[in-house]
Amino acid sequence: MIRLEHITKEFSSKNKKVTAVDDVSIHIQKGEIYGIIGFSGAGKSTLVRCINLLEMPTSGRVYFGDQELTSAGEQELRLARQKMGMIFQQFNLLEQRNVLKNICYPLELAGISKKDRIKRAKELIRLVDMEEKEKAYPSQLSGGQKQRVAIARALATNPEVLLCDEATSALDPITTRAILALLKRINEMFGVTVVIISHEMRVVEQVCGRVAVMSRGAVEEAGEVKEVFLNPKSETARRLILPDKDEAGSDAGRHSIRIAFDGQSSFEPVFASLVLESGIKLNILGANTENIGGRAFGQMLIEMPKEQEKQETVKKMLRDRGIHFEEGRDGR
Amino acid sequence: MNLQMMGLLADGIKETLYMTLVSTLIAYVIGIPLGVVCFITDKNGICPSRVVHLGIGILINFVRSVPFLILLVAIIPLTRLIVGTTIGSTATIVPLVAAAAPYVARMVESSLKEVGTGVIEAAESMGSSRLQIIYKVLLPEAKPSLLVGGLISMATILGYSAMAGFVGGGGLGAIAINYGYYRYQTDIMFVTVVFLVLIVQFFQEAGIWLVNRIDKRGA
Numbered sequence: 001m002i003r004l005e006h007i008t009k010e011f012s013s014k015n016k017k018v019t020a021v022d023d024v025s026i027h028i029q030k031g032e033i034y035g036i037i038g039f040s041g042a043g044k045s046t047l048v049r050c051i052n053l054l055e056m057p058t059s060g061r062v063y064f065g066d067q068e069l070t071s072a073g074e075q076e077l078r079l080a081r082q083k084m085g086m087i088f089q090q091f092n093l094l095e096q097r098n099v100l101k102n103i104c105y106p107l108e109l110a111g112i113s114k115k116d117r118i119k120r121a122k123e124l125i126r127l128v129d130m131e132e133k134e135k136a137y138p139s140q141l142s143g144g145q146k147q148r149v150a151i152a153r154a155l156a157t158n159p160e161v162l163l164c165d166e167a168t169s170a171l172d173p174i175t176t177r178a179i180l181a182l183l184k185r186i187n188e189m190f191g192v193t194v195v196i197i198s199h200e201m202r203v204v205e206q207v208c209g210r211v212a213v214m215s216r217g218a219v220e221e222a223g224e225v226k227e228v229f230l231n232p233k234s235e236t237a238r239r240l241i242l243p244d245k246d247e248a249g250s251d252a253g254r255h256s257i258r259i260a261f262d263g264q265s266s267f268e269p270v271f272a273s274l275v276l277e278s279g280i281k282l283n284i285l286g287a288n289t290e291n292i293g294g295r296a297f298g299q300m301l302i303e304m305p306k307e308q309e310k311q312e313t314v315k316k317m318l319r320d321r322g323i324h325f326e327e328g329r330d331g332r
Numbered sequence: 333m334n335l336q337m338m339g340l341l342a343d344g345i346k347e348t349l350y351m352t353l354v355s356t357l358i359a360y361v362i363g364i365p366l367g368v369v370c371f372i373t374d375k376n377g378i379c380p381s382r383v384v385h386l387g388i389g390i391l392i393n394f395v396r397s398v399p400f401l402i403l404l405v406a407i408i409p410l411t412r413l414i415v416g417t418t419i420g421s422t423a424t425i426v427p428l429v430a431a432a433a434p435y436v437a438r439m440v441e442s443s444l445k446e447v448g449t450g451v452i453e454a455a456e457s458m459g460s461s462r463l464q465i466i467y468k469v470l471l472p473e474a475k476p477s478l479l480v481g482g483l484i485s486m487a488t489i490l491g492y493s494a495m496a497g498f499v500g501g502g503g504l505g506a507i508a509i510n511y512g513y514y515r516y517q518t519d520i521m522f523v524t525v526v527f528l529v530l531i532v533q534f535f536q537e538a539g540i541w542l543v544n545r546i547d548k549r550g551a
Contacts, residue, residue: 052457081459092454095549096473106458108468137548153458163457 001030001193002161007050007060009043009217020046021057022217030160033187033194035208035225037201037240043217044197048165051195052084053077064161082110085154085192089166091146093138099125099149100134106156124152128182144175151182161193162186168203180207201240202290205229205297213237230260230324242286242301255304255311256285260324261296271300274317280310337520340507345527347421348503351493352531355425356486359432366392366433367440368466378452378462392434400431400492404499421502424493432489439481443474476547483539487532494528504528 009021020043028034036044049055050062053069062069064080072080093102103121112120125134128148138146147167154162164183168176184207187194198204204211204225212222213236220234232238242258261270275282282302289298304311318325366388372378373385398406404427411418411426447470455469471478494505504524512521 054453054456078459078461081457084457086454086457088450088454090448090450092448092450094451094469094473096475096547098548105455105468109458109460109464139549150454157458 001065002026002028002051002195003061003063004047004050005061005063007047007057007062009046009050009055010058019217021050023060024214024217024219025060026212026219026222028193028195030193031187031191032210033184033196033208035196035198035204035211036214037198037204037211038214038236039199039240042214042236044199044214045165047214048163048195048197051161051163052081052086082106082157083159084161084163085151085157085159086163086165087147087150087154087167089169091138091143091150091170093146093149093153095138098135098137099130099141102138102149103153103156106153110157120156121152124156127155127186128152142175143171144179147171147175147179148182151179151186155186155190155192158190159192161195164194164196166197166199169198169200176203177206183207199240201229202288202298213240226262230262231326242288242299255306255327257302257304257315258326259300259302259318260326261289261298261300262324263297270321270323274314278310278313278317280305280314282314341504341523341527344502344504344507344524345531348490348493348505348528348531351421351424351428351496351501351503352486352490355428355432355489355493356482358425358429359436359485359489360482362429362433363436364440364471366437367444368470370437371441371444371470372462372466376449378456378465388437392437395430395434396438400427400495401498403427403431404496419500424496424501424503427496428489428492431492432485435488436481436485439485440478443477443481444470446477447473476543476549479539479543479546483536486535490528490532 004024004026007021007024008019011018011020022043024043024047026034026036036047038044046055050057050060051064053062057070060070064084067076067080069077069080094105097105100118100121103124104117107117107120122134125131128151130145130148130152133141133145133149138149141149150167151162162183167183168179171179180203183194183196186192187207194207196204196208208225210223211225211228212219213228213232213234214220215234215236220236221228221232228237229241232241259270271282271284282304284300285303286301287299289296289300304314315325370385370388370392373381373388375382375385377385395403407427407430408418410430411423414426415423417423451469451473452465455465460468493501493503494508495501497503497505497507497509500506504527508521508524511517512524
C-alpha cells in the first residue's frame, strides 16, 4: 500500500545540516495498523510527513499503491492526498467552522454537492459519536472530542490510508484508549490502512500489528509488535518498553528479569503463585500493566535472588507457565 | 452656534465619512491581495518566493516611511490624473489610499500570521490547492483579526483625512483648520474634534461588537 524506499530528509540551516530521516525503507501493507515509535526528535513525524509529501524527502522514493508520489505532479499529488487522511497531535480543526462544516471541508475540495456533503458529514458524525455537538465550534470541545472530529474529517473522502501523527499525545490515558479503540474500529470496518506515530509503547501495543522503532532518523528494528515487545533487540526499544529500567538495572550486583504479559488472563495470579510455590522472596522493582478486556498486557521488572539455583527455579517456573521473560543486562 | 454653522458641520461629517469609508474600502481592495501575497511568499509560506516577498516588503516599507503630509503633496500629479482636480474630498481619496494600502497590507499579513501553521498543514494534507487554502482557510480563519485590523486602519485613515484639510481636502479636518486655526474660532475647532472622537468611538464600539459576534475562538 505504502512503500518508502531509502527515504532521507535533511534540513539545512545556516551553517549545519540536520539529517532528520536517514535512509529509511518501510513497506506498509494494505489494511494493517502500522506503528512508528521513537523518542522525541527521532524523526518519526518527519517520516510520516514524507508519506503524503508535506515534507519532500531529500532523496528516496515514496510509492502509494502503484503510484510513485515523489515524481507525481502537483495535481496528481493533491488527488493522492485526498485518498490519505491525516490527524495531528494539535487536532488542527478550522476554528471558525463548526463541527459539521469542518467535516464538510475535504468534501468541498472533492467537489461534492452541498446536499451530499451534509449527508456524508452527518454519517461521519454518527460514526465518531458526536451527534450532539454537530453545531459546536472547536473551542467548545474537549481534546478527545476535537480528535474525533478530526478523525471524521480525515475519513470524509473515504481515504485508503489514515496517518496519525502523535494523535493521542495531547490526551489523557482514558481518552487515548477510546480514540485508539475508534481507530481500530475504523480499520476493521472500512479496511483503512492506519499508520500511527507515537512515543508511547502502550499506544502501539494496544492497536498496532507491526511496528518500526526509530532512533536518530533511522529504523533500529521493525517487526510484529508482539515480537518487539517480548524480545526487544535494540536499546531504543528496551528503553521505550521500560523507561525506568536503566535506573533499576544500574545497581551493581543486582540481577533482574523482565516479565512480559502479552494477553494472559488477568484473573490468573501469576506473581503470587510464583512466590508461594517457589518459596523464594522476590522483589518487584517496577511494573506497568494494563487490563484490556480481561487480558493482562504490560510488564513487571523483578529483582532475582542472588543464589544461582533459586534463579533457575524461578526461570523454570516462568517457562513452565509460558510466560515470556528477559534477563537484565548486568546478569549476563 | 447658528444654523449655517450646523449645516457646515453636517456637511463636514458627511465628507469625512465619505473619504474615510471609500478610502478604507479601496485600501483593502489593494491591501488584502498585497498582504496575502506577502504572507504566502514568505520562506515558510505555501508559495515561497524570496524575490516577490522582498520586493513587496521594500515597496510597503518605502511608502510607509514617507510622512503623510509629504506623500499628499508628492502625488498631486497622480491625483490630478485620476480625479481631475486636487481639491475636495474625492481628490483626497487618492493620497489616502496610497498611504493606507501598504499599511493595510501589513495589517493583513500580521492577521494571517495568527492562523496556525498546523491548520494550514492540515489543509494541505487534505489536498487543498494554494488558492483553496487562501480562500477557504487563511482568510476565513483570520476574519475576526482582519476586522480588528480594519478598525485600526479606519481610525488611522480618519486621522489622515483630517490632515488633508491643510492642502484643500474636505471634511471635518478642513473645517477645524479653516475656522479654528486660520480664524481663531476655537469653539468650532473644539466641536469638530469632538465629532472626530465620536466617529472613531462609534466605529470602534460597533466593530468590536461585530468581532465578538463572529469570532468562534474562545468561549
